[in-house]
Amino acid sequence: MKLTIERAALLRSLAHVQSVVERRNTIPILSNVLMEAQDGRLGMTATDMDLTIVEQTAASIEEAGATTVSAHTLYDIVRKLPDGSEVELSVAGDGGQLRLRAGRSTFTLSTLPREDFPAVGPTDLPNVFTLQGGEAKNLIDRTRFAISTEETRYYLNGIYVHAASSGDLPVLRAVATDGHRLARFEMPLPEGASGMPGVIVPRKTVNELRKLIDEVEDGIEVALSDTRVRFTFGNTILTSKLIDGTFPDYERVIPSGNDKAMSVDCKTFASAVDRVSTISTEKSRAVKLSLGDGALTLSATSPEAGSAEEEVVIQYDGPPIEIGFNSRYLLDIAHQIEGEGAEFMLADSSSPTIVRDLADTSALYVLMPMRV
Secondary structure, three states, X not given: OEEXXXXXXXHHHHHHHHOOOOOOOOXXXXXXXXXXXXXXXXXXXXXXXXXXXXXXXEOEEEEOEEEEEEHHHHHHHHHHOOOOOEEXXXXXXXXXXXXXXXXXXEEEEEEEOHHHOOOOOOOOOOEEEXXXXXXXXXXXXXXXXXXXXXXXXXXXXXXXXXXXXXXXXXXXXXXXXXXOEEEEEEEEOOOOOOOOOXXXXXXXXXXXXXXXXXXXXXXXXXXXOOOEEEEEEOOEEEEEEOOXXXXXXXXHOOOOOOOEEEEEXXXXXXXXXXXXXXXXXXXXXXXXXXXXXXXXXXXXXXXXXXXXXXXXXXXXXXXXXXXXXXXXXXXXXXXXXXXXXEEEEEOOOOOOEEEEEOOEEEEEEEEOOEOO
């Protein structure tokens, strides 16, 4: 194998693939990136056995071939090379070492045979549809903050994506919950998605996909089965196993009888919560909301730090109510609201509260109260 490639192109692709590779690996080959040079392109593949990424980059190929080399070591080297460098990569006949040359620098890296690299899983995924880049970003951003990190409830460690209906309209719905809060986002059902199974996309896959699509505006092809999902866009293919579990019946968590509506300017509210929560204890992060006619009082107390109180103007004409929330959860939801106003639908001090963006009905959030 022998090829020449621009540093910037190599670095961009390596940045994408190496982040899939786990830093601590008991299986040496999983620390490596598979490099395949042919037909004017360098293909790079990395996997952790659950998640696989393949990325193609244009290169000047002198001699086709393939090898595997440490993903993080190669990335660190290329990252430290000067801007504008031309990088020459070559593997001698026995394939035991990869030589990297750029300017006056030469590195010789140990390799492992490409035959040892795990094969990518089945490619025949029956359900195929397309999401626009902006739609995919919205779907992820509006829900991923509520993904559970508790390993014992593994079926909550991802976003549940499924076809549903909102009134008479078919929608693609994404839901995430950790038991304390729930985020639900829906968009018109893309063509081809109506027969899809409900799938739970793992947290790591969600995070890697979000990084990769930051600059993608065009279509992202989504193909899935009961056990796998594949995202194809630009020169990149991301394939992942799905979480094998049953997502709970989230509809039962979304209250229907919340009749007390409070509207508030979201930025003002978030800033006030942030200030008042400075006093709350690190463990509980509790903030109390006291609603009255036209005014909301936010307060927090802690035996060590003291107390804080701030008043915020709201639109509310219901009976007085006091309710406590985890301030971090409140802020997570407030940061998802892009419009000026947020609407809180409350029942009482011990029941879940619904939060919505007044300017965007596609997302809905449910927050469990705390005792304060």
